[in-house]
Amino acid sequence: MIMKKFLLMSTLCALALVGCKDDSEPEIPTDIDYSGLVLNEICGNDGNASEEDWIEIYNTSNTTINLNGVKLVKTDEEGVSEVIYTFGEGATIAGKAYLLKVKGVDFTQGISNTKSVSITLQMPSGKDIDKFDKDAEFGDGGKHEVGGSYSRIPDGTGEWTVVLKATKGTANKVTEPEGPSGIDYTGLVLNELNGNKPKYIELYNSTGRELDITGVKIKKDDGDIVYIAPEGTKIQSHGFLVLLSDQADYSTGFTSGLSAKKSVKIELLSPEETAIDVFKNLTDAGEEVWGETPKYNGETEGMAYARKDNGAEWYMMKATQGESNSTTAGLSTKIEW
Structure with missing residues (x-):
């Protein structure tokens, strides 16, 4: 009988210990739906x-x-x-x-x-x-x-x-750098577009002076601005600036893709968004509809849309990333729109 009472008391004590809670250890909240x-x-x-x-x-x-x-x-x-x-x-x-x-x-x-x-x-x-x-x-x-x-x-x-400018506690946005006042962009041109690898847009300064292009923009297909030149971006006289596609920020290129298999419109704009230059590859039906089968298909590897002799008429020709387009290698029919 004494043994039974002892076993019963032991069991009750063990249950009491199991049921005890250490109040010094706070409960971990249960996970919920954190979508968003x-x-x-x-x-x-x-x-x-x-x-x-x-x-x-x-x-x-x-x-x-x-x-x-x-x-x-x-x-x-x-x-x-x-x-x-x-x-x-x-x-x-x-x-x-x-x-x-x-x-x-x-x-x-x-x-x-x-x-x-x-x-x-x-x-x-x-x-x-x-x-x-x-x-x-x-x-x-x-x-x-x-x-x-x-x-x-x-x-x-x-x-x-x-x-460049944080938006602490408010909606995030890209702060556009202010372009220098009184800049004449005459002579700044779109010079080469390559929709094959590596995909890029090349700008050329045909003038006899260095150009500060801070705030200059590129718009694609009558839609979004895909490039804004960061503060201090300059192109030397008769120099080139190569902008790579699909970049995370403007220091290395533009944010969209570029396909040689689709009709496309690329506009070069001043910081105030007035036109500086434009390139168009219309549809095979000659229409200004973007993202369709193009009139001039540039998918041949090693070829690009480029201006012969830098800044002149557009042709399909051998890609010359960051270099002069004076070569006539692979020159095709003149690109017109």
């Missing part, structure tokens, strides 16, 4: 007194999202990860709203603008919601200028882009 929650803009600082480190989160949905337990995780150049901020109970973000977390206010760790760094938005369980990896987006050594940032354009859904 993204990292939207990030600013890093490397010792500049006028610059802050901050992270902008954006809710692309129309619904308020509960952020309780959601974390911001930083991974540095050594691959060391640490939680730099955790949202507490009651934290939310409204639909289509922006939310900022700033160094010195919300977290203490810095965000490097020159070294490898990644910022991850995580669920309470540690699963990733969204991630920004600077090297993956912009390569080793990629950085933004003082006053700029890494931004998604358009908000929440676009590609990561380096912008």
